[in-house]
Amino acid sequence: MISRLFSLARLGTLIAKESIQMRRDKLTFGMMLGVPLMQLVLFGFAINTDPKELPAALVAPTQDRYTRAMVTALELTDYYRFIAPDASAAEAERMIARGDVAFVVTVPSDFGRRVARGDHPTILIEADASDPSVASGAISTLSEVAADALLRETGQEAEAAQRAATQLRVAVHRRYNPEGITQYNIVPGLLGVILQLTMVMMTSMALTRETERGTMENLLSMPATPLEIMLGKIVPYLIVGAVQVAVVLLAARAMFSIPFVGSLSLLLFGVFVFVLALVILGYLISTVSRTQMQAMQLTFFFFLPSLLLSGFMFPFRGMPLWAQYLGEVFPLTHFLRLVRGVMLKGADLADVAAPLAALGIFAALLTLVTLARFRRTLD
Amino acid sequence: MSAEPAISVKGLTKRFGDKTVVNDVSLTVQRGEIAGFLGPNGSGKTTTIRLMCGLLTPDAGEGIVLGHDIRKEARRIKLKVGYMTQRFSFYEDLTIEENLRFVAGLYRLKRARKVVEETLQDLGLHSRRKQLAGSLSGGWKQRLALAACIMHKPDLLLLDEPTAGVDPKARREFWDEIHALAAKGLTVLVSTHYMDEAERCHRINYIAYGTLVARGTVEEVVAEAGLTTLLLTGTSAQTSKAGARLKGAQGVEQVAHFGADLHVVGRDGAALRASAERVAADTGCTLTASETSLEDVFIRLMSESADNMQ
Ligand SMILES: Nc1ncnc2c1ncn2[C@@H]1O[C@H](COP(=O)(O)OP(=O)(O)OP(=O)(O)O)[C@@H](O)[C@H]1O
Ligand SMILES: [Mg+2]
Numbered sequence: 001m002i003s004r005l006f007s008l009a010r011l012g013t014l015i016a017k018e019s020i021q022m023r024r025d026k027l028t029f030g031m032m033l034g035v036p037l038m039q040l041v042l043f044g045f046a047i048n049t050d051p052k053e054l055p056a057a058l059v060a061p062t063q064d065r066y067t068r069a070m071v072t073a074l075e076l077t078d079y080y081r082f083i084a085p086d087a088s089a090a091e092a093e094r095m096i097a098r099g100d101v102a103f104v105v106t107v108p109s110d111f112g113r114r115v116a117r118g119d120h121p122t123i124l125i126e127a128d129a130s131d132p133s134v135a136s137g138a139i140s141t142l143s144e145v146a147a148d149a150l151l152r153e154t155g156q157e158a159e160a161a162q163r164a165a166t167q168l169r170v171a172v173h174r175r176y177n178p179e180g181i182t183q184y185n186i187v188p189g190l191l192g193v194i195l196q197l198t199m200v201m202m203t204s205m206a207l208t209r210e211t212e213r214g215t216m217e218n219l220l221s222m223p224a225t226p227l228e229i230m231l232g233k234i235v236p237y238l239i240v241g242a243v244q245v246a247v248v249l250l251a252a253r254a255m256f257s258i259p260f261v262g263s264l265s266l267l268l269f270g271v272f273v274f275v276l277a278l279v280i281l282g283y284l285i286s287t288v289s290r291t292q293m294q295a296m297q298l299t300f301f302f303f304l305p306s307l308l309l310s311g312f313m314f315p316f317r318g319m320p321l322w323a324q325y326l327g328e329v330f331p332l333t334h335f336l337r338l339v340r341g342v343m344l345k346g347a348d349l350a351d352v353a354a355p356l357a358a359l360g361i362f363a364a365l366l367t368l369v370t371l372a373r374f375r376r377t378l379d
Numbered sequence: 380m381s382a383e384p385a386i387s388v389k390g391l392t393k394r395f396g397d398k399t400v401v402n403d404v405s406l407t408v409q410r411g412e413i414a415g416f417l418g419p420n421g422s423g424k425t426t427t428i429r430l431m432c433g434l435l436t437p438d439a440g441e442g443i444v445l446g447h448d449i450r451k452e453a454r455r456i457k458l459k460v461g462y463m464t465q466r467f468s469f470y471e472d473l474t475i476e477e478n479l480r481f482v483a484g485l486y487r488l489k490r491a492r493k494v495v496e497e498t499l500q501d502l503g504l505h506s507r508r509k510q511l512a513g514s515l516s517g518g519w520k521q522r523l524a525l526a527a528c529i530m531h532k533p534d535l536l537l538l539d540e541p542t543a544g545v546d547p548k549a550r551r552e553f554w555d556e557i558h559a560l561a562a563k564g565l566t567v568l569v570s571t572h573y574m575d576e577a578e579r580c581h582r583i584n585y586i587a588y589g590t591l592v593a594r595g596t597v598e599e600v601v602a603e604a605g606l607t608t609l610l611l612t613g614t615s616a617q618t619s620k621a622g623a624r625l626k627g628a629q630g631v632e633q634v635a636h637f638g639a640d641l642h643v644v645g646r647d648g649a650a651l652r653a654s655a656e657r658v659a660a661d662t663g664c665t666l667t668a669s670e671t672s673l674e675d676v677f678i679r680l681m682s683e684s685a686d687n688m689q
Binding site: 223379 | 429432433434435436453454457458460462464466467468469470471472473477480481482484485486487
């Protein structure tokens with residue numbers, strides 16, 4: 001009875017057929033391996049959430065020594081690069097409007113006098129906050145840098161030292177990524193994003209292709225069970241996924257020297273569960289769409305919010321609570337916790353049990369829905 | 380066991396949206412019989428066949444195919460039925476051999492390799508077995524599909540227009556093969572638009588706009604239609620003039636040219652004869668009685684059901 005419902009031989013036949021078709025479709029096959037690598041290189045090098053050396057303009061009518069001290073201090077933070085060190089207010093305005101500079105630093109003409117008088121000197125930094133992430137790092141370092149620079153310049157070295165000693169200092173340790181290198185965060189995340197895009201998209205077309213080409217009628221008229229058909233479709237993609245994982249991990253190591261402090265086998269296990277959930281999701285999309293175009297649209301409908309809400313693009317804990325709840329429904333969210341935990345923090349099984357369990361539940365639920373949704377008939 | 384018909388469906392009905400595509404169709408096919416399934420385009424032949432092999436669920440009616448309920452035991456039916464789809468539905472991006480291997484694997488055939496090998500030999504495709512199925516000509520695709528669906532030695536063959544686009548010689552070979560298989564006890568239900576093929580069937584079933592309107596042997600169907608057919612012969616100028624005058628004349632329902640001959644058909648024999656005699660005399664044609672052909676009957680049935688639909 002069992003053998004009537006499930007046969008390894010039949011599954012083998014289905015897998016063999018799917019693999020041959022995959023191999024013959026040279027373009028798609030190339031894409032499956034080429035696209036991940038391309039995305040990794042592109043995004044890995046391009047995305048930087050803590051940008052440094054941003055272009056800035058300086059408006060300083062009187063270039064006295066206080067002004068120069070300020071400018072040097074700002075440049076030393078690495079955030080500012082003054083490409084227009086002696087701009088007029090109007091020029092600076094035009095430059096920031098055009099986007100040529102990200103900051104305009106204005107040191108008023110009475111700045112030196114006020115410092116000398118011990119008055120409250122003011123400098124104005126205008127940041128192009130149309131992209132908030134550009135501005136944040138640069139601005140956050142600002143007031144302290146400026147204050148210290150001035151104290152030193154007015155010869156109050158001792159006072160500066162004392163201020164440092166008596167005032168409350170908040171120590172910040174950037175753990176797991178002391179230099180705050182964006183790539184350490186992005187590249188493991190990219191593994192998830194790349195897998196998600198290719199796996200869901202490829203499998204989402206698996207069944208619709210059969211429907212569109214009319215081969216579904218023939219397939220359904222032969223004795224293959226829904227489970228066999230499903231496994232026959234997803235196993236080849238699991239193998240492709242494994243190759244992708246190897247490619248991305250090796251490239252991450254070679255190109256970005258991402259530290260890997262955790263257990264490799266734990267990571268691979270997590271990746272396996274994640275990919276499993278993805279291919280089943282893709283297959284589910286495949287059972288509900290009638291054309292490959294629909295499948296593609298559904299994939300993107302799912303892909304974009306998961307990219308934005310998973311914590312890949314923006315810090316997960318920074319989102320409003322409702323968005324965090326929404327984010328929990330995406331496998332990517334859990335995978336990101338897992339992969340960052342294992343790769344960067346050296347998390348062990350107990351640490352990542354929650355995301356792992358979540359991914360497992362995804363896979364199981366999706367399987368059930370899919371098998372229930374599968375149309376054994378052409379109705 | 381063998382007294383039980385291979386196909387026995389009752390009151391089969393299928394709707395797509397609010398359109399009834401198959402309407403209360405009851406049909407019996409005995410074991411070892413070659414049953415023809417005929418009807419105009421869009422009349423529901425393909426849909427009925429899909430209902431019988433469990434690919435579609437009927438909205439009403441029931442059926443037993445090879446002893447199994449079409450609603451509940453579709454899986455068992457699939458194991459014993461060979462279904463050849465109207466549109467080529469094997470994988471165009473697999474080779475001929477890979478397609479056959481795939482089928483053999485799904486049916487878990489014993490000695491699959493050998494069966495595939497033999498099928499390739501029989502088809503005469505052995506030398507081209509590495510060719511992609513998509514690159515075969517239309518007729519060869521049909522032959523491949525047929526070979527693939529008899530590989531697992533089914534008890535019942537459901538063939539949906541298996542010879543569309545196949546050349547006459549291959550068509551004859553195909554029918555010889557069908558008769559040979561039927562002689563061994565295989566049951567065949569075959570849909571077709573060709574009259575000569577209908578005449579090769581043991582019995583025919585005619586469906587129009589979802590309703591089964593005629594069934595029986597060819598002779599029975601022809602006799603039941605109660606048509607009178609007359610033949611006018613003469614020069615082509617004479618018969619074409621006669622044809623123009625006979626169209627729409629009293630008692631004349633069909634006028635068809637066959638070369639220089641003119642075929643006139645009608646149910647009311649007396650009225651038909653009166654009109655034909657008058658026109659024959661006027662145009663100098665010779666009038667003789669003729670046998671009603673199956674085609675005459677089908678055209679009659681088609682226009683009849685079209686009238687009923689209105
Ligand atoms: N899946 C479907 N959804 C909606 N309508 C359908 C579907 N399948 C078939 N039909 C409609 O049902 C009717 C009967 O179609 P069917 O294919 O059974 O006819 P057929 O007798 O096989 O015609 P042909 O001789 O052209 O092959 C047609 O009008 C067709 O448009
Ligand atoms: Mg049809």
